Amino acid sequence: MIERKGAWRRRRILAGMMTGAAALAAPSILRAAPSGKPVRVGGTLSLTGFLAQTAAIHKIAAEIMVDEINGRNGFLGRPVEYVLLDDQSKPEVARSLYEKLITVDKVDLIQGPYATAPILAAMGVAQRYGKVMIQSSMGIPKLQTYDRAFPATPFGPEPEKTYPNVILDAMASLPNPPKTIVVLSSKFPSAQFMAQGMRDQAEKRGVKVTLYLEYESGNRDFGAIAARVKEANADFLWVGSLGLESNQLLEALHKLDYKPKNHFHLYPAPGPLALSPDGDKALCSTFLEPSEPFLSRPGVRRIAGEFKERATKANLPYAIIDAQAAGMVSEWQILEAAVNGANSLDDKAIADWLKKHRVETIYGSLRFDGPYNHGGAAQLIKQVQDKEWKVVWPKEFAAPGVSLLGA
Amino acid sequence: MADLLAVTGLRAGYGRAVVLSDVTFRLEAGEAMAVLGRNGVGKTTLIDSIVGVTRRFDGSITLAGRELAPLSPEERAGLGLGWVPQERNIFRSLTVEENLTAVARPGAWTVDRIYGVFPRLKERRGNMGGALSGGEQQMLAIGRALATNPRLLLLDEPTEGLAPIIVEELLSALVRLLRAEGMAALIVEQHAHKILPITRRALILERGRIVHQGASAELLADASLLERFLGVTRR
């Protein structure tokens, strides 16, 4: 433990030195510590309510990024202040809080909330005031119709097609590719959207959908659903789950003495699923994992270390940076790059700059010139192996010696 | 013999309204007293004041020498007041037997003995209070008061709204209670001819004051007095 901490410290010193070196090479204005009146960036997160689990992760990621940015040059030499409010996981609260942030608090810039519904609510307000809004978690890109809204996560413009195909490609690479699939989904809009895409693409590729079921989000008892899944007994179980629904379903299946063959989970709570005795070989989408080759991207190792420290301190049970936290990191990286690139806090100038430039983020190089301001899709697939998430697909992103395991 | 109940200079009412003024009377152990008067003269207020659900402005009420004024209704019940309210107020969601046992206190009045006085209650012991007829509810209300093994029964218009045949049944049970069992009782009644024969003494209230006190038998014989205060003429 001490040794690892030491290693982290060495890396951080190293990283610090490298940042210092980069700063020395940069124009002199970048070198000065930010000063003057702070640039206020307003946003909400669902600090309470049913989305609060993920908001805790986002909050830490955002705070790390604000510190990082202030450790560099701030925004145009001015320190950055994050004005964070709690939208209670309610779109209507998000809407009025963004209204307040823009008109009462008079923030300079805004940052998007989390999850499709609050994002849509906030986007309406942003549009009314012409504010640039960067968000990381709107799973239905075609709903992002505002031309100054930008995605920080590389879903691509049509994830309902690209997403299932990445999964089906991965499945097709197995020695015994699945011939039948059960698609099960929460009625949560973004999950339902993906589930329907999965069903359509599976049928198109000749994988028979033997059961398609939707359950209410917040479903308490998975006993009967598990009984149906067991009876259908397909080669592949695709679950459009949120949070701990996957754990609940797998436990319910376990109680029926049934182990799904290949199983995929859409938006599970990553920690509990990896640690669950029933989570073995569970599949999930991702854009980033705290492993190679991702850690070699600039700054990632440092941010991951910082995240681990702060998340542990905040008593989060799963203190490793993942795609959730990375989305928030990416949001701030994009905003920082755009403000400094446009050399302006003006929303129009920032939006124009983003449409013409790529930004290097924790997710790699992102562009915003496609439909709905999306660039290319970059979904990856990870799998629980030995109680840890490992990227297994596409093969070039898998760590050495790691590969997709079939049932 | 010592007084069981002594009411002295009682002034009482509800809220700011004074209903009773300067009410003073005594009741001995084993004695039954009728409280007569026209509608709205304060008969029920008198009973309620003894039970403790009115506002007392002045005066005192003692039960077996103990001042009731500072006591709550539960504490007064504990000292031996058996109230049979005008509305009967039996517990509708409890069975007949539960109505009796929920409030029962150890003493001579067991459930079986109450069934002895009111055989009808025994027949309907398993029925919900809410399912009883008016007469049965009245019997249950009396039975429930007896179950607390009271020293004094306070009956508020026990025959009101009941069919004549039921009234007869009820009155004969009351006679048994008062005469044979020697239960002390204060009985509010509209119908003087029904109650005077079974009580020893009577008092008449008018506009919150006692206007007559005396032996029931004498009052029953005094047609002019009955006529004057109660508007009753001899049938």
Next chain:
Amino acid sequence: MPSATLLGQALISGVLAGGMYGLLAMGLSLSWGLLRLVNLSHFALAFLSAYIVYELGTKYGVAPWWSAAMVVPVMFGVGAAQYWLFDRFHVNELASLLITFSFAVIVEAGIQIYWTADYRRFETHYSTLSFKVGPFFVPVLELVLCVVASVLAWGTWMWLRKTYVGKGLRAAAEDADIAAAYGVDHRKLAYLLSGIGAAYAGIAGTFIALIATLAPAQIWAWLGVVFAVVIIGRLGNPLGALLAGMLIGASESLAMAVLSPAWAPVVSFSVLIVILLWDPEWL
């Protein structure tokens, strides 16, 4: 048409899941029916208990039954203390709804501060245990829960019917003033009952810790269905609450098996409406 195995399995898991509804409904039903206090904080107390059982179990390795032995009496105290507040401030039925709601929100916030909003799961080696009866699987933990709930429901029902205290409570619930005039000390009994209701939340919480996933916002997840159960089971009737819980659990589960899982939430309220309209004699 679904197979008999599927239907039977759905029925078993539904009835057993309904045991949890019943167990949660019991305490709520007692305080609503007999004290005229709608105690929304019942759910918060159940989850607080669950978190404590989780904490003791995961941090110190305390077995859940030992945790329960500690948590349940504490909850009894909390329930009695709550009644002291209600009595002190003369809280009526409607006000109790608001006050206990606030109390629940405070507990939720407290849980979130201490345990964070993250999902918590108390993994035990018996959490997914089940045994086979013919073609059906019976989950052990849920079965134990149902047995405990049944014993409590029946015991409480008998207590309310047969003891002086129980009958006094029912009499006072119907008419506290009249009951008082017959010497029933409503208050003393109310402290006891309020404590018992909260103690049941502690018992429910122990099972929630073992069966469900914990997150602060989950406090509200059971609210709707448990209210339906309380009303179907008749206020103040613990046996009714348990049976109504099992009825709703089974209906939900069968709807999920035969129709679509998305029908489940509609079921509890449909059953409630049907029963309210039908108003059968036996209820």
